[in-house]
Amino acid sequence: MKLCVALDMATKKQNLNLAKKLKEYDIWLKIGFRSYIRDTNIILQELKNINENFKIFLDLKLHDIPNTMADAACEIASLGVDMFNVHASSGKVAMQTVMQRLKQIKNPPLVLAVTALTSFDQKGFYEIYHEDIQTKAIKFAKDSYESGLDGVVCSAYESKAIKENTDKNFITLSPGIRPFGEDKDDQKRVATIDLAKKELVDFIVVGRAIYNSNEPQKVVQKIIESL
DSSP, X not given: OEEEEEOOOSSHHHHHHHHHHTTTSOOEEEEEHHHHHHHTTHHHHHHHXXXXXXXXXXXXXXXXXXXXXXXXXXXXXXXXXXXEEEEGGGOHHHHHHHHHHHTTSSSOOEEEEEXXXXXXXXXXXXHHHSXXXXXXXHHXXXXXXXXXXXXXXXXXXXXXXXXXXXXXXXXXXXXXXXXXXXXXXXXXXXXXXHHHHHTTOXXXXXXXXXXXXXXXXXXXXXXXXXO
């Protein structure tokens, strides 16, 4: 299991300062909508300048028509990131188109598909997708697997079932991790590290528990030791 630290802070300076404090660790860093729109692709290089061994997950959740998604995927690959994601609900044709285009690129990034956002509870999810979360997440994961993607974004609660219905090496990345039982905040399906281990999660994403701490290095060290 690998740790991915979410750089979701209010300013670029705060994100970079946190990265500097964590530069000695073998971790992934997640850049999402807020940071990328505000700081553009410049922050990606600035993070690599802090530690060239940092792995970057660009969390933009592409969802559009197939050709537009494929064009965007190629542009993302040119940025030198190590992983990015799309929405599985964009459909198999869109995901297949993305992967076909990326085959033309040397050393393309890993591509994951978002199944069910961890902010959903069963009621809210059903109102949109008309199925329960676990059933639909597995269907989305199978679509992603059959489309040639490397894995999916899912809650820890669906990880093991997804691997059982695809492949044990199909990557699962789980946000909404509260490593030591912290508050849920705006997430619904949160999980601890112990649960993530039992569910065979490959990547855990942790944000607030780290960047809200006065001693983020100690939190990261504790998380890594628990992995």
